[in-house]
Amino acid sequence: MPDRVNAEIHDVALRTIRAWRRRYQKEGRTRVGGGYPATPCPRCDEADLDEAAYALLLGWYLGDGSIARARRDVFTLQIVNDAWYGDLNQEIAETIKRVKPNASPCLRGGGGAIRVEARWKHWPCVFPQHGPGRKHLRKIELADWQREIVATYPDQLVRGLFHSDGCRFVNWASKPDGRRYYYVRSMFSNESADIRKILTDALDLLGIAWRQPRRNVIAVSRKEAVAVLDGFVGAKS
Structure with a gap:
């Protein structure tokens, strides 16, 4: 809308509206020539973040x-x-x-x-x-502010990681007498040692036991650990 109309609506001096608009445009916070204002950034503008x-x-x-x-x-x-x-x-x-x-x-x-x-x-x-x-x-590490968020919501981070690079399946093993028994297992596979470490740190925060059967794989196999993981990850759909 025109600066004069904006000033009248908000009971602000016209020169103030012009100064604000020019500053916001210079900072990239609005589209020059009209349009919706840009979404403020949680880091640059201290906007709220879910x-x-x-x-x-x-x-x-x-x-x-x-x-x-x-x-x-x-x-x-x-x-x-x-x-x-x-x-x-x-x-x-x-x-x-x-x-x-x-x-x-x-x-x-x-x-x-x-x-x-x-x-x-x-x-x-x-x-x-x-x-x-x-x-x-390349090096992948979380910033301090990201670590604080992950410490509060480790289950959400783990959910995203497992649903992106993980799988859940029924595995089997043999008993001493040759009979098979079956159990649910979740596995996460990623070539980045840093990302695997971010995952295992979050699993530790949640008290979920894990092991590394292969160089690039993190597995959750214990019955009680799988039950906790299924509470917020579960099967893909």
Whole structure:
């Protein structure tokens, strides 16, 4: 709307409205020439952040997410997931909207996979792990403010990690007499030692026993541990 109308609505001096608008435009907080104001950033603007949703989205990002620069210094967050899991793909989109309230995530398909995408100038601010190259070829560590969120919502981080790079299945083993017994097992596979450490630290916070059967795999096999994990992760759908 025109500056004069804006000033009349809010009973503020016209020169004040003009000064605010110019400063916001200079800082990239509104679109020059009109349009909706940009979503404020929890890091740059101290905007409110749904921390539970953020911990969940962080898990998805560390597992199957990436950030790419688009036009006009805007970045695209992309989470890739199997097209078979419709409920989880909708969960990803809703989680993005909880972290960036005015987001309009797009679900794009191809090759049996769904890419859930959303654009924002501040994705690198909220995901400082963003950088060139594959995650397992560079250092991945959480910032202090991220550790505080994960310490409060470790279950949400674990949910995102297991649903991105994990699986849940029925395994079997043999008894001394040759008979088989079956048990549920959850496994997480990721080439990044740093991301595996982020997961195991969260499992430790939750008191969930884990082991590392292979170099790139974290497994949860004990009956009581699987029961706790199933309480907030469960099977994919």
